[in-house]
Amino acid sequence: MIAKQQKKLKQGMLDNVMRQFNYSADNINLNPNIRKILSITNNELVVHFPVKMDNGDVEVFTGYRVQHNNALGPYKGGLRYHPTVDIDAARALAMWMTWKTSLAGLPYGGAKGGIQLDPSKYSQAELERITRRFTYALGDNIGPELDIPAPDVNTNPQTMAWILDTYMSTKAPSERSKNMHVVTGKPVGAGGSEGRDRATGYGVFLSIQFWAENKKVDLKGKKYIVQGFGNVGYWTSHFLEKEGAILVGVQDASGSILNENGISVEDLYKHTMEHKGAVAGFTNAEPIDKENFFGINCDICVPAALGNQITANNADSIKAFLIAEGANGPTDVEAEKILLDKGVAIIPDILCNSGGVIGSYYEWLQNRNGEIWQLDEVMAKMHKKLKESFNKVMKTSLDKDIDMRTAAFNIAIERLEQAYVQRGIFP
């Protein structure tokens, strides 16, 4: 079952990001030499490392870190713990990171990685040992000015704190404090930044709000569904609810639920905290079949789980007029064609979920400069930065009469092209 799902995600995500890239490269007539460079990853690290389990047995795990491109700055991107993590998934996700950091105007490149495992099968103590061993195995292939990991699916501030602690333990005492920015998304008490916890969801919410302002749509009373109720799904829902939008459906790994009259975001969050993160069993909503989730009657759809969730198989059933991609790569190329033909707008992942890496950048800057910023400062900076990105994408989309994903890719790739040309690699 896992092997089957893995195959589907693996083939889909890399194929998807390459098709998106090539479409945009054709659209901007990208320098063919730069197309060659950007089509392939710079470095790929696969590590196998043994870890002692609670019962005394040893298990060997496989971890990945793919560094796609660093033309604009150090590699940056999350670590995912999931059975579907493999080399192609890491390649695809690393590539999306390069476009995302470029679009956001950050001094970063793109990377991604993780471990192929189902974390629900391991105790907290085992996850700590797995993370520490993985960090040792990565060694100096990560570093505060080289490659800076962050949280992704099934990793969190605690995971980042273990990585930081392990990485620091490999450095001389006098060097340790200089390495605080080797990871972002840390707990605030361990060098993290105020606001990084909500950064991605806040960015998804702001993207929806900017889009709504642009199209003169009032978010109050609009119905929305969310796939994934983890970090991104929860915080997006939190901000949308505050704006008066109504959550009517949620799907996560445990099941799918519906209440056309509205689901309280905070009540559902409380339920998930008491049920190992699962939405299943929430009493103020009814369970529905997994297959019917994307067809729920709503205005806005927020995929905030895994890649390739909206495909040619379900795109036609979508009733929403707006898809805001909280996840990376949730919509495949075939589905996107169907949706655009139907007049559905899509705020693409590399814009929509870029609040996360923008929040990470602020954490990295604070660590690097010995500063501590207040929450309102971080949120205000994030708002300004996201608005700039959003406006650029919207303007390009309207001026050139292209969809928002192509506009976002064009801006991101042109910035990279300019960097290569100005550095004189192709005189």
Ligand SMILES: NC(=O)C1=CN([C@@H]2O[C@H](COP(=O)(O)OP(=O)(O)OC[C@H]3O[C@@H](n4cnc5c(N)ncnc54)[C@H](O)[C@@H]3O)[C@@H](O)[C@H]2O)C=CC1
């Ligand atoms: N955490 C971050 O800062 C960022 C995350 N993202 C992307 O957002 C997405 C979600 O990430 P997080 O919220 O951080 O992860 P998370 O681990 O906090 O939550 C993941 C959620 O997805 C659900 N899920 C897993 N498999 C599923 C399936 N087959 N069907 C339906 N739901 C499923 C889980 O039950 C959980 O609710 C990922 O695509 C990630 O790459 C993007 C930018 C930044």
Ligand SMILES: O=C(O)CCC(=O)C(=O)O
């Ligand atoms: O915060 C970061 O550095 C990257 C987060 C991430 O993995 C993503 O944006 O997909």
